Amino acid sequence: xxxQPTTVxxxxxxxxxxxxxxxxxxxxPEGDAFKVASLMAEADMQGSDGHGVIRLPQYIKRIRAGGxxxxxQIRVVHERPGSAVVDGDNGMGHLVVSQAVDLAIEKAxxxxxxxxxxxxxxxxxxxxxxxxxxxxxxxxxxxxxxxxANHLPPWGGTDMLLSTNPISAAIPGAQEAPVVLDMATTxxxxxxxxxxAKRGEQMPVGWMIDRQGQPLTxxxxxxxxxxxxxxxxxxxxxxxxxxxLAGTLGGGAMGRDVVDFNADHVxxxxxGQAILVIDLSAFGDPAVFKQAVDKLVGDIRNSERLxxxxxxWLPGEQSHLRRERYEVQGIPIxxxxxxxxxxxxxxxxxxxxxxxxxx
Amino acid sequence: xxxQPTTVxxxxxxxxxxxxxxxxxxxxPEGDAFKVASLMAEADMQGSDGHGVIRLPQYIKRIRAGGxxxxxQIRVVHERPGSAVVDGDNGMGHLVVSQAVDLAIEKAxxxxxxxxxxxxxxxxxxxxxxxxxxxxxxxxxxxxxxxxANHLPPWGGTDMLLSTNPISAAIPGAQEAPVVLDMATTxxxxxxxxxxAKRGEQMPVGWMIDRQGQPLTxxxxxxxxxxxxxxxxxxxxxxxxxxxLAGTLGGGAMGRDVVDFNADHVxxxxxGQAILVIDLSAFGDPAVFKQAVDKLVGDIRNSERLxxxxxxWLPGEQSHLRRERYEVQGIPIxxxxxxxxxxxxxxxxxxxxxxxxxx
Numbered sequence: 001x002x003x004q005p006t007t008v009x010x011x012x013x014x015x016x017x018x019x020x021x022x023x024x025x026x027x028x029p030e031g032d033a034f035k036v037a038s039l040m041a042e043a044d045m046q047g048s049d050g051h052g053v054i055r056l057p058q059y060i061k062r063i064r065a066g067g068x069x070x071x072x073q074i075r076v077v078h079e080r081p082g083s084a085v086v087d088g089d090n091g092m093g094h095l096v097v098s099q100a101v102d103l104a105i106e107k108a109x110x111x112x113x114x115x116x117x118x119x120x121x122x123x124x125x126x127x128x129x130x131x132x133x134x135x136x137x138x139x140x141x142x143x144x145x146x147x148x149a150n151h152l153p154p155w156g157g158t159d160m161l162l163s164t165n166p167i168s169a170a171i172p173g174a175q176e177a178p179v180v181l182d183m184a185t186t187x188x189x190x191x192x193x194x195x196x197a198k199r200g201e202q203m204p205v206g207w208m209i210d211r212q213g214q215p216l217t218x219x220x221x222x223x224x225x226x227x228x229x230x231x232x233x234x235x236x237x238x239x240x241x242x243x244x245l246a247g248t249l250g251g252g253a254m255g256r257d258v259v260d261f262n263a264d265h266v267x268x269x270x271x272g273q274a275i276l277v278i279d280l281s282a283f284g285d286p287a288v289f290k291q292a293v294d295k296l297v298g299d300i301r302n303s304e305r306l307x308x309x310x311x312x313w314l315p316g317e318q319s320h321l322r323r324e325r326y327e328v329q330g331i332p333i334x335x336x337x338x339x340x341x342x343x344x345x346x347x348x349x350x351x352x353x354x355x356x357x358x359x
Numbered sequence: 360x361x362x363q364p365t366t367v368x369x370x371x372x373x374x375x376x377x378x379x380x381x382x383x384x385x386x387x388p389e390g391d392a393f394k395v396a397s398l399m400a401e402a403d404m405q406g407s408d409g410h411g412v413i414r415l416p417q418y419i420k421r422i423r424a425g426g427x428x429x430x431x432q433i434r435v436v437h438e439r440p441g442s443a444v445v446d447g448d449n450g451m452g453h454l455v456v457s458q459a460v461d462l463a464i465e466k467a468x469x470x471x472x473x474x475x476x477x478x479x480x481x482x483x484x485x486x487x488x489x490x491x492x493x494x495x496x497x498x499x500x501x502x503x504x505x506x507x508a509n510h511l512p513p514w515g516g517t518d519m520l521l522s523t524n525p526i527s528a529a530i531p532g533a534q535e536a537p538v539v540l541d542m543a544t545t546x547x548x549x550x551x552x553x554x555x556a557k558r559g560e561q562m563p564v565g566w567m568i569d570r571q572g573q574p575l576t577x578x579x580x581x582x583x584x585x586x587x588x589x590x591x592x593x594x595x596x597x598x599x600x601x602x603x604l605a606g607t608l609g610g611g612a613m614g615r616d617v618v619d620f621n622a623d624h625v626x627x628x629x630x631g632q633a634i635l636v637i638d639l640s641a642f643g644d645p646a647v648f649k650q651a652v653d654k655l656v657g658d659i660r661n662s663e664r665l666x667x668x669x670x671x672w673l674p675g676e677q678s679h680l681r682r683e684r685y686e687v688q689g690i691p692i693x694x695x696x697x698x699x700x701x702x703x704x705x706x707x708x709x710x711x712x713x714x715x716x717x718x
Binding site for chain 1: 437438439440441442443444469470471472473474476499512513514515516517518520526528530538540542546570571572589590592593594595596597599600603604607608609610613614615635637638639641642643648651652654655658659662663664665666667668670671672673674
């Protein structure tokens with residue numbers, strides 16, 4: 001008997017609990033496992049499906065290989081009223097960064113603005129997970145990170161000294177959903193290249209070039225080339241600045257020191273991230289600001305469109321609508337991923353994501 | 360008798376003094392005229408020749424039309440230990456922003472980081488003029504501004520609600536020149552389009568599109584189309600975020616409220632800018648940081664190149680070398696610009712830039 005593979009959907013809690021039990025099975029303290037699992041499931045909820053549960057097998061591999069400290073002493077190593085450096089002691093990135101964001105929120109309340117850098121952190125999921133955290137406090141967030149593998153050479157070069165170093169910003173509206181930007185400084189993130197390969201599709205010209213500078217469109221040859229930055233030399237400059245701010249400033253890895261965590265599960269990555277939090281009330285009445293955001297959002301959404309364009313989107317709007325849909329319908333888990341997670345559950349001897357698998 | 364127009368070169372002081380006398384002739388207080396003139400000449404020194412003395416005729420036009428407050432009460436309207444909003448009272452942008460940067464430097468010394476927004480400011484020249492100011496204090500600077508004319512529609516749209524909203528970052532090295540990024544969030548700045556028209560050249564595909572979404576390459580038809588953002592929807596997102604941070608947050612104009620200061624010399628622009636200053640010593644030993652920057656700069660400069668590439672540049676490096684050259688050789692003033700400045704000198708009844716004009 002054969003059955004067509006179909007995409008199943010799971011609720012947020014189901015997904016979170018599965019991730020938690022996987023992490024706890026490897027010796028992560030229950031509270032930490034819950035925290036990481038909540039953030040990973042939240043990543044899937046907002047549609048950042050390259051950064052949610054799909055990463056679980058890799059995280060588990062690293063934990064088992066000893067590449068993660070399961071009992072980190074996350075601590076502040078430098079501090080001023082509006083700034084800090086948080087040393088993550090090689091703990092799970094989600095724990096390190098969320099602690100850094102909490103500290104930044106507290107500091108911004110007093111100083112109006114706060115910047116907290118991490119070092120000795122790890123991959124922490126999608127950037128917008130963290131830039132969004134200040135929103136509920138009537139604050140806005142900016143987040144910068146050093147990517148966990150170098151795929152980008154300097155402009156004109158072939159030596160991959162830079163990563164896709166992402167930038168995220170989250171800015172609250174009043175009635176409107178927040179404006180949330182979450183972007184790699186490359187034209188395509190590397191995950192999109194892998195997805196093209198998986199689907200047997202070619203990449204558009206402009207995503208990658210080979211070592212002769214020629215367009216590379218076969219995603220199976222991705223290893224022979226590198227990603228292109230947005231806006232040519234401008235994106236190279238942005239990736240470099242983001243890396244200096246998120247990595248070098250706080251003592252995190254940058255340039256040649258960046259560990260490719262897809263290939264190496266043991267070496268300490270010394271990942272660096274940075275969060276900037278701004279308290280709206282330090283700049284006037286937050287309600288006035290949020291109304292101005294709504295007005296601008298409305299002006300943009302209702303503005304005149306190019307022929308053939310159905311709708312003008314705001315950054316983060318599609319993710320917002322997806323989250324609302326997933327809250328009702330559940331989070332879709334692709335058949336291939338479900339198979340992988342089932343195998344992981346057997347390996348870890350935990351209850352699978354779907355207790356009764358379809359016959 | 361005809362003479363070939365040649366590019367003349369002038370020293371920094373000569374250029375500064377000329378600008379100062381032009382501004383003072385219009386009733387700007389001597390100290391303010393000197394300050395603005397110093398910053399404008401500095402813009403030319405670093406090769407930002409679209410933002411230096413070339414803007415003088417336009418500034419004078421606006422001052423004469425009553426579009427600038429010659430005696431502004433620049434004051435702090437909101438303040439926290441690490442943040443402030445500076446109301447520029449419609450004074451010259453250079454005065455407003457440099458005061459904002461001074462305040463941010465002072466605040467960062469205590470808080471580790473500071474963010475100061477301006478409102479009721481005006482065009483202030485190149486972004487890197489301000490992001491660089493913290494460098495001499497072992498601090499790094501980030502600068503954001505709302506451009507003074509909307510040339511960019513939202514992605515998929517035709518309604519120019521956004522400007523080229525620039526981002527600048529300046530990060531110090533030890534022996535190396537600072538890494539200085541200064542970029543519009545559009546593929547080309549509008550000034551580059553105007554320069555193409557002046558030289559009778561076509562624009563490359565990718566700079567602009569027309570209202571049907573087709574490539575627009577004739578710079579004389581620029582009015583029929585709009586600029587394209589870097590990285591498509593990503594650059595649109597960046598321009599929007601920069602505008603929200605530099606404009607909306609501090610109460611400056613954004614979206615439909617932005618005044619096209621090329622066409623309108625009277626309406627108050629309510630320009631908003633924002634400066635973020637980070638004190639390196641709040642994050643560890645500044646010397647260690649600057650050595651890490653040098654190491655990275657060296658790794659990038661010496662990394663392997665694509666065929667046909669002679670050199671890999673760091674952001675700001677060409678500007679740095681240009682400045683060194685101009686210090687020796689003077690700042691080149693193109694013949695067309697010199698003619699314009701001579702006419703301005705006659706109009707204002709001040710000594711021309713070159714006292715003895717060539718016969």
